[in-house]
Each structure stands twice: as structure tokens, then as C-alpha cells.
Amino acid sequence: xxxxxxxxxxxxxxxxxxxxxxxxxxxxxxxxxxxxxxxxxxxxxxxxxxxxxxxxxxxxxxxxxxxxxxxxxxxxxxxxxxxxxxxxxxxxxxxxxxxxxxxxxxxxxxxxxxxxxxxxxxxxxxxxxxxxxxxxxxxxxxxxxxxxxxxxxxxxxxxxxxxxxxxxxxxxxxxxxxxxxxxxxxxxxxxxxxxxxxxxxxxxxxxxxxxxxxxxxxxxxxxxxxxxxxxxxxxxxxxxxxxxxxxxxxxxxxxxxxxxxxxxxxxxxxxxxxxxxxxxxxxxxxxxxxxxxxxxxxxxxxxxxxxxxxxxxxxxxxxxxxxxxxxxxxxxxxxxxxxxxxxxxxxxxxxxxxxxxxxxxxxxxxxxxxxxxxxxxxxxxxxxxxxxxxxxxxxxxxxxxxxxxxxxxxxxxxxxxxxxxxxxxxxxxxxxxxxxxxxxxxxxxxxxxxxxxxxxxxxxxxxxxxxxxxxxxxxxxxxxxxxxxxxxxxx
Numbered sequence: 001x002x003x004x005x006x007x008x009x010x011x012x013x014x015x016x017x018x019x020x021x022x023x024x025x026x027x028x029x030x031x032x033x034x035x036x037x038x039x040x041x042x043x044x045x046x047x048x049x050x051x052x053x054x055x056x057x058x059x060x061x062x063x064x065x066x067x068x069x070x071x072x073x074x075x076x077x078x079x080x081x082x083x084x085x086x087x088x089x090x091x092x093x094x095x096x097x098x099x100x101x102x103x104x105x106x107x108x109x110x111x112x113x114x115x116x117x118x119x120x121x122x123x124x125x126x127x128x129x130x131x132x133x134x135x136x137x138x139x140x141x142x143x144x145x146x147x148x149x150x151x152x153x154x155x156x157x158x159x160x161x162x163x164x165x166x167x168x169x170x171x172x173x174x175x176x177x178x179x180x181x182x183x184x185x186x187x188x189x190x191x192x193x194x195x196x197x198x199x200x201x202x203x204x205x206x207x208x209x210x211x212x213x214x215x216x217x218x219x220x221x222x223x224x225x226x227x228x229x230x231x232x233x234x235x236x237x238x239x240x241x242x243x244x245x246x247x248x249x250x251x252x253x254x255x256x257x258x259x260x261x262x263x264x265x266x267x268x269x270x271x272x273x274x275x276x277x278x279x280x281x282x283x284x285x286x287x288x289x290x291x292x293x294x295x296x297x298x299x300x301x302x303x304x305x306x307x308x309x310x311x312x313x314x315x316x317x318x319x320x321x322x323x324x325x326x327x328x329x330x331x332x333x334x335x336x337x338x339x340x341x342x343x344x345x346x347x348x349x350x351x352x353x354x355x356x357x358x359x360x361x362x363x364x365x366x367x368x369x370x371x372x373x374x375x376x377x378x379x380x381x382x383x384x385x386x387x388x389x390x391x392x393x394x395x396x397x398x399x400x401x402x403x404x405x406x407x408x409x410x411x412x413x414x415x416x417x418x419x420x421x422x423x424x425x426x427x428x429x430x431x432x433x434x435x436x437x438x439x440x441x442x443x444x445x446x447x448x449x450x451x452x453x454x455x456x457x458x459x460x461x462x463x464x465x466x467x468x469x470x471x472x473x474x475x476x477x478x479x480x481x482x483x484x485x486x487x488x489x490x491x
Contacts, residue, residue, distance in 0.1 A: 009177030011215065013249045018215045020245040021222055022181050023173035024237075026188060027166050028077075028198040029142070029206035030070045036141045036165035037064030037107065044204055048147075048158040056163040058102035063291050070165040071295065073197040074114050074139050075305045077167060080195045080312055081134055083118025087297045091139075091289045096279075100144035100157050108140035108168075110286050114295065120171075120191070121314065123332070124183040132184050133172035142166050161205075167198070173212065173222065178238035185209060185234050186336075190313050193338045202232045209237055211265075213244040215252070223248070224258040228265050228272055240265040244272050316341060324356035333364060343378050343385055350389030355396065362392055366406070370413055382413050391419040403476045404428050428477065434486060437470070437478055441490050444469045455491055466491065 011018040035042060038055035055062045078085050090112040093105040115137035123129050144162040148155045169188065175181045189200040189207060200207045209232075214225035226248070228240045243265075248258050262279075263272040311319070313335045320331035334344050344363060351359050367388065371381060383391075391409060394400040400408060400423065411422050423429050444466060445452050455462040470483050 009179070009245075010218075011245055011249050013253050015253050017218060018245075018249050019218045020176060020241065021173050021214045021216060021225075022175035022177075022241055023212040023225075024171045024175070024181060024184065025210040025212070025227075026169045026171075026185065027142075027208050027210070028169060028192055028200070030073045030139075030165035030167055031197055031199060032067060032069045032073065032165060034067055034069075035163040036067050036070050036139065038163055040163065042164050044206070046160055048156070048160060050160065052159045052162065056102070056159055058104075064107065064289075066292060066295070067165065070139060071114070071297075072301075072305055073165075073195075074137060074167050075297065075302065076195050076309060077169075077192065077197045078115030078118060078137055079306055080191050080309060081115075081118035081120060081137075081169075083134055083137065084116035085297065085302060086112065086114055086116055087302075088112065088294060089114040089138075090294045091292045092286045093289050094140075094284045094286055096284055098143065099155070100146050100159070100162065102144070102159065102162060106141060106143065107289055107292070109138035110281065112294075113138035120184060120187055122180060122183040122187050124179050127328070130174075130180065132174045132180075135170040135172050137167050137169050140166050140168055173214075173225075178241040181211070181241055182234045182238045185237055187313075190336055190338070194310055194312055194341075196310075202234070205232060208232045211237055211240055211244075213241055213248070214258070215245055215248045224260050226258065226261055226263050226272075227278060228263050229275065231265050236265060236267055239267075239270050240272060243270060247272065313338075313341070320356075324353060324360075326356060326360055330360050330364060334360060337378075339377065339379050343381070346385035347388050350386050351392050355392060358392055358396070359389070362388065366409055370409070374413070382416055383409075387412060387418055394419055394423065398479060399423065399429055401476065401478070401480055403471070407476070434482060437474070437482055437486055438490070440470055440473045440478070441466075441483075441486055444473060445490060452491065463487065463491070 009020050011020065030036070032042060034040065035053070035056065038053040040053040040056055041051045043051065055064055075085055089109060091107050092110050094108045094110070095105040097104055113136040117136070118134035119131045120134065121129055121131050142161050142164040144157055144159040146155055147158060150156050171184065175184060189202075192198040192207070193200050198207055202208060208230050211228040211231055212225045213228065214223040216223045226244060228244060231237050231240050244263070251258060260278040262275045262277070264275050265272050317331045317335040320326045320334060321328060326334070333340075335341050344360070347359050347363065348356060367381065367383065371378060376382075391405060391412070394408075395402065395405045408419050408422050408428060411417065411426075412419060448466075448469070451462050451465060455466070466487050467480070467483060470487065471478055471480070
């Protein structure tokens with residue numbers, strides 16, 4: 001069992017405590033219309049083998065041509081991770097055979113990657129933070145995809161993905177729990193989406209992780225690691241780490257030895273299983289690709305990349321806290337995903353920064369709750385930021401009470417109408433007419449003379465009863481502040 005109270009994930013084995021050591025190699029598909037070395041489309045979901053150029057299919061005599069946009073996206077990603085950008089980088093051939101690799105090698109970068117060391121700051125638990133080191137980011141081409149379920153006797157190959165540009169983002173072995181690894185993947189995905197260099201859709205395979213796990217006694221040198229390939233969700237990353245760490249502890253304590261190997265994670269059984277022995281760099285016979293010149297980046301290109309970066313999630317969160325006065329929690333939620341941050345910024349542009357707190361509360365409670373109920377994302381919201389701002393404005397100026405605003409909001413979700421039009425058409429405007437409210441209060445008190453006597457005898461809690469009865473009698477349209485003030489006088 002892990003020690004849940006500790007920030008470091010400890011596994012209590014039969015012979016004592018163990019510590020898990022985790023490093024991640026995240027493969028992020030670069031956002032570009034064309035592949036890394038050819039002009040073939042990268043669009044997801046096309047018919048098998050319909051987006052394959054002669055270069056992707058490794059036809060004789062075909063030469064790769066580097067896609068400059070992929071280079072730009074990798075550099076921008078490195079800058080967002082505060083990493084060193086290498087002005088000189090080089091492509092290597094990684095030689096191995098697999099049926100979905102037409103060339104018999106993968107063009108990658110081993111010895112001279114485009115991006116060097118950087119870091120990602122993660123937040124987990126009760127506000128704990130930690131820096132996870134980035135070892136490097138290198139560009140490489142993806143392989144195709146094997147289809148094993150199309151025929152009882154044969155496997156098929158789809159080369160649409162062959163040659164698609166990937167950034168391999170290699171972390172240092174700095175993580176010590178499944179929770180930290182999950183927080184790292186979420187934060188990295190958030191940054192990539194802000195930058196626009198990867199869409200982060202793990203379910204479509206455009207972002208996936210190879211998870212390196214080893215165990216050791218606390219304070220001892222690193223143990224032998226196993227690599228779990230192609231894990232495609234944050235939940236599965238955490239489950240794979242937990243299973244694999246416990247497997248290694250059980251193996252060692254049972255007198256066995258952990259073998260360095262590549263394993264697969266089975267999400268149905270929630271376990272890892274052996275795939276093959278782990279290759280070393282020399283097994284791939286790396287050498288510089290003779291068809292590609294080394295890549296050299298000049299000052300103008302680097303300056304253009306830096307100027308194109310947006311405000312990143314940590315900077316945006318700090319601005320929301322310091323300038324808008326939002327709580328750390330609210331600011332963190334609103335900046336975690338770029339789509340949410342954009343929606344909130346649009347809402348704020350209509351409602352004004354002076355109402356940021358009210359806007360944040362409405363977005364996080366009313367809108368998030370409705371979207372969750374409808375099974376929609378914020379980009380699919382039936383209510384636009386302009387309409388949300390209009391609804392908040394109607395509450396702010398006293399046209400709507402909190403109760404009425406919720407009624408109007410439900411109608412907006414159903415019909416897509418503007419809130420002002422709904423209020424006008426359905427007569428939902430809040431009333432502050434003191435004469436009308438006083439008449440209703442008088443009738444409520446007349447109907448409940450026994451409770452009036454109890455209240456005047458000291459039973460103060462009955463005040464809420466009179467407020468509720470008055471609001472009910474007025475169909476929720478009375479201004480609650482006016483009702484409270486007039487009730488106090490009448491009672």
C-alpha cells in the first residue's frame with residue numbers, strides 16, 4: 001500500500017518501504033497541415049492509406065524535405081517550457097524493422113536535439129508545487145498503424161500516420177508518485193494547447209506517453225527501469241505506474257530481478273505485460289541522416305518564435321489573482337485549459353473587469369454545472385460569452401434576482417435566446433415596487449398570525465419562513481433585499 005499521507009509515494013512491501021521513480025517520454029503530434037518531411041495531409045480520421053506521399057511510402061529515390069512549421073512549433077514549445085533552444089541540431093536515422101515503418105528506419109534526433117533542458121512546474125494535492133526537469137525535446141517522424149482486427153488471418157497497415165511530425169518531450173526521472181505524473185501530463189498538455197503546438201487529444205493518439213518506472217529503497221541509487229509504451233490517458237498513466245511499481249516490489253522481494261524491458265499496459269485488466277527486451281541506443285545503429293543537412297536557427301527566427309507565444313497558464317493565473325482579485329483556486333480552474341481561459345476572457349470583455357469575481361463564480365458554478373449535465377465542453381456551450389455577460393448584467397442592475405436568473409439561464413440553454421428577450425417575453429423582471437411587496441407581506445402575516453406572535457416572542461429563525469412565503473406569493477419576482485427590509489419593519 002502507498003502512504004497516502006506522504007507527498008512521496010511509498011510502497012510498503014514485506015521487507016520495508018520502497019520508493020517509485022518515474023520519468024515520462026511524451027510523444028506530442030505537432031500541429032501542422034503537412035507531415036515532417038512530405039506535403040501529405042495530417043488530418044485525423046481519413047480513409048486508411050489516403051494520406052500517403054511517395055516519401056511516406058519510402059519509394060526508391062524519394063528524398064525528405066524538412067517542414068519549417070514543425071521546426072517553429074518545436075522551438076515555441078521549448079520556449080514555453082523555459083528550455084534551452086539549440087541553434088544547431090541534426091537528424092539521425094534510427095534503424096529498426098517493423099511492418100508499419102516503410103523505410104526500415106525512423107528519422108529522429110538523438111545526439112543533437114532541437115531543444116535542451118527546461119522544466120515544468122506542477123501543482124498537486126493541497127497546493128503543493130514541484131519542478132519537473134525536461135531533459136530534451138527532439139523532432140521525429142511517426143510510424144504507421146497496424147490493424148489487427150480487420151481479418152481473422154492477416155494484419156493490415158495504415159500509413160496515414162507515417163511521417164507525421166512528433167515532438168518527443170523527455171522528462172528527467174523527477175517524479176515520485178502516480179499523482180505527480182498525472183499532474184505533469186495535465187500541465188504539459190495545457191501548455192501545448194496554449195502554445196498551439198499540439199492539440200493534446202490523447203484519445204485520438206495525438207499525445208501519448210511512454211512511462212519509465214523503477215523502484216528503490218529510499219535514498220538508494222536508481223533501480224532497473226521498465227518502459228510502458230503508448231499510454232493514452234492521464235488515468236491510465238497513473239494506473240500503469242501503480243501496477244508496475246507494485247509488480248517490481250513483489251518481484252524483488254520474491255527473490256527475482258527486474259529486467260530492463262518494454263511493456264504494454266492493458267486498460268481492461270489494469271496491468272502491464274512484457275512486450276520485448278529494452279533496446280539500447282547502439283541496437284538502433286544511429287547515424288546522421290545523409291539526406292538532411294544540419295539545422296541552424298538564426299536570431300530573427302528565434303525572435304519571431306518568442307514574439308508569437310501567448311500568455312501562458314501560470315502567467316495568466318497570476319494575473320487573475322493579482323489584477324482581478326480571484327482566489328488561487330478559481331484562477332487555477334479558469335486557466336487550466338486554454339478553451340476555458342479564452343471563454344472567460346471573452347466574458348470579461350463584455351462584463352468588465354470590475355465584475356470579474358461575479359463572472360468567475362457564474363462561469364464555474366452555473367455554466368460548468370449545466371455543461372456537465374448536458375455532456376458538453378465549453379466550446380460547445382449553447383450560451384455565448386456575450387449572453388452570459390448580459391445575464392450577469394441583469395442581476396447586477398437588479399432586473400433579475402438570483403432565483404429568476406437561474407430560470408432565465410435554463411431557458412437560454414434550451415432556446416439560445418438572449419436573456420433580455422426572455423425577461424421581456426415572459427415577464428420575469430424582478431420587482432422592487434414597495435407598495436406591492438408591502439401588500440403581499442401584509443397578507444402573509446394575516447395568514448400566519450400564530451407565527452408572527454412566535455417571531456415577536458423571540459423566535460428569530462422564523463424570519464426566513466416569512467421571506468420564503470413572500471417570495472413564493474410573488475412568484476420569485478420580488479427583490480430579496482427590499483423584501484428583507486420591509487419584512488423587518490412589518491414584523
